Amino acid sequence: MTNPLIQIKKHPFPSLLYLEWILLTITALIAVIPPPPPPLRRFHPKPIEFSICGTFPDLSICNLLPELSTYSLIVFALMGLWLPKNNHKNKLIYTFFEIILILTTGLFGERFARLFPFLYIILVTRGCLIFELPGRLFVTSLAFSLFLLTTQLKYQLFSFQSSPQAQERFRFLSLNWSLVFALSLVFVLLMMNAVLSERHSHQKLAIANEKLRQYAMQIENQATLEERNRIAREIHDSLGHSLTALNLQLETALKLWQSNPIKAETFLKTAKELGSKALNDVRQSVSTMRSNPLQEQSLEIAIAGLAESFHRSNGILPIYQINLEYSLPPEINTAIYRITQESLTNISKYASATKVKIELTTIRSNLRLIIQDNGKGFDFRQNTTGFGLHSMRDRTLALGGEFNINTTPGSGCKIIVNIPLMRLT
Numbered sequence: 425m426t427n428p429l430i431q432i433k434k435h436p437f438p439s440l441l442y443l444e445w446i447l448l449t450i451t452a453l454i455a456v457i458p459p460p461p462p463p464l465r466r467f468h469p470k471p472i473e474f475s476i477c478g479t480f481p482d483l484s485i486c487n488l489l490p491e492l493s494t495y496s497l498i499v500f501a502l503m504g505l506w507l508p509k510n511n512h513k514n515k516l517i518y519t520f521f522e523i524i525l526i527l528t529t530g531l532f533g534e535r536f537a538r539l540f541p542f543l544y545i546i547l548v549t550r551g552c553l554i555f556e557l558p559g560r561l562f563v564t565s566l567a568f569s570l571f572l573l574t575t576q577l578k579y580q581l582f583s584f585q586s587s588p589q590a591q592e593r594f595r596f597l598s599l600n601w602s603l604v605f606a607l608s609l610v611f612v613l614l615m616m617n618a619v620l621s622e623r624h625s626h627q628k629l630a631i632a633n634e635k636l637r638q639y640a641m642q643i644e645n646q647a648t649l650e651e652r653n654r655i656a657r658e659i660h661d662s663l664g665h666s667l668t669a670l671n672l673q674l675e676t677a678l679k680l681w682q683s684n685p686i687k688a689e690t691f692l693k694t695a696k697e698l699g700s701k702a703l704n705d706v707r708q709s710v711s712t713m714r715s716n717p718l719q720e721q722s723l724e725i726a727i728a729g730l731a732e733s734f735h736r737s738n739g740i741l742p743i744y745q746i747n748l749e750y751s752l753p754p755e756i757n758t759a760i761y762r763i764t765q766e767s768l769t770n771i772s773k774y775a776s777a778t779k780v781k782i783e784l785t786t787i788r789s790n791l792r793l794i795i796q797d798n799g800k801g802f803d804f805r806q807n808t809t810g811f812g813l814h815s816m817r818d819r820t821l822a823l824g825g826e827f828n829i830n831t832t833p834g835s836g837c838k839i840i841v842n843i844p845l846m847r848l849t
Contacts, residue, residue, distance in 0.1 A: 444549065447542040448501045496528040500543065507554050515554050519563060522547050523570065541605055544571055545612055552616035564613050568606055575602060653818070660815060665769045666702035669737040670695050672772060694736055723748070723757045727764055727782065734768045734780070742768070744782035752791065756843060759819040760784065760793055766812045767795040767839055775799025775837065786845065791825075793841040801831045816841075 503522060508514035526543045544567040551563030575598050673695035680688035718726045724746045735741040752760075764782065771777055777799030784793050813829070816839070820827035825843035 444504055444546050445501075447546055448497070450542060493529045496525040497543075500525040500529070500546075504546070504550065507550065509554065515559075518554070519547075519551060522550070523566070527570065527574070541571060544568075544605075545608065548609055548612050549616060552613065552620060557617070560613060560617070564609050568609055571605055572602060660766075660812065663702055663706060664812075665765050666698050668769050668773055669733060670698040670702060672737045673698060718757055718761055723752065723760060723784075726757075726761050727784065730761075730765055730768055731782070734772065738772055740778060740780060742780035742782055745784070746782075747785045749786045752845075756791065756823060756845075759823055759843075760791070760841075763793065763816045763819060763839075763841060764795060766816055770812055771797050771799060771837075774802070777836065789844065789846040791841075791843040791845055793843075794838065796836065796838045798836040801833050801835050801837050803833055804829055804831055 500522065503518070503525075508518050526547060529543060547567050548560075548564050552560045555563060673691045677688040677691040677695065680691065721729075727744055727746060731742040731744050768780070771780060775797050777797035779798045781796045782794070783796075784791075786792075817827045820841050820843065823843050825841060828840045829837065830840070831837035
């Protein structure tokens with residue numbers, strides 16, 4: 425996969441690109457600035473050249489391509505504007521071609537050869553940008569090995585025209601220069617690894633921040649959705665219950681208005697009370713959504729109030745048994761109250777029951793609520809879209825509990841709610 429030319433502003437490390445240009449400029453200046461005149465020596469009246477063309481000027485390649493080193497350096501510099509990133513094969517070809525250009529510059533150039541190790545430093549820098557750690561180590565080792573090879577070749581060329589003392593001095597300088605160059609490559613490798621590691625950490629941090637931002641948006645959306653569902657449940661459980669009971673009272677009053685006006689008046693008064701309660705529920709739902717529908721009263725008293733309201737609306741007094749060993753957290757009290765309220769509302773609207781039983785007990789760190797009626801029941805598989813059933817199930821699952829309904833057509837309905845208390849006590 426090919427990559428477009430690197431733009432300076434979009435380069436991952438602009439400072440490294442500038443450093444590369446500085447090294448290339450220094451190397452190129454060697455070809456322009458003439459070397460200082462050599463000192464007069466008995467055995468060396470002419471300056472010594474360490475390149476192949478300088479030692480063997482009759483080579484055909486030196487005659488055909490006199491500017492080969494200059495062209496190689498230009499191509500090597502232009503290669504810095506394109507770095508392969510994805511295709512491993514392209515990376516190897518790219519590095520191999522770089523090495524060929526460096527060897528050409530060092531072996532066939534006369535003035536370039538004196539500072540061509542700078543090109544190896546650039547080679548290691550580019551290798552760190554395109555390879556992982558094993559590849560970086562390999563490129564660094566290869567660069568140092570090629571440096572030693574070219575140094576040894578220069579020594580062989582130098583030995584043809586030098587005295588033993590000069591050869592010994594050249595060998596000593598080459599050893600020192602090799603050690604310095606090795607330390608330079610190690611420093612470049614460590615520096616590049618540190619820079620790349622820091623860049624990788626910044627990228628991971630940026631990705632993590634983006635994920636956190638997305639998660640925050642998801643949590644915000646989820647919280648908004650849950651709040652909407654909670655508001656819908658509150659309106660349905662509170663206002664819906666009151667309006668259902670109000671409708672039943674009005675229907676009964678209409679039926680008894682002519683035959684028994686006194687009793688009809690009683691139902692109308694009850695309807696008026698339910699209407700006032702519904703209006704109060706609406707006001708509280710708009711303002712605070714009634715975070716505590718029990719209004720500081722105990723769960724036993726609140727359920728007794730629901731049973732009494734059910735009795736007034738339907739003429740059936742539910743049997744309720746409440747046996748709590750200890751007080752419950754507010755969130756459980758609210759959930760149990762709402763589930764009981766919704767169950768009684770459904771019984772009033774659909775069950776046509778004559779008996780209703782409510783059991784609330786704590787058994788082995790577990791709260792169990794059972795609401796049972798002898799009404800006509802229903803097919804649960806065909807009645808799964810009711811908001812009331814979903815509301816009761818959601819309230820139970822939110823507390824880590826289990827919600828079950830046992831019902832069949834003609835055999836009543838039994839709702840069983842189990843909520844663990846161990847993690848809340």
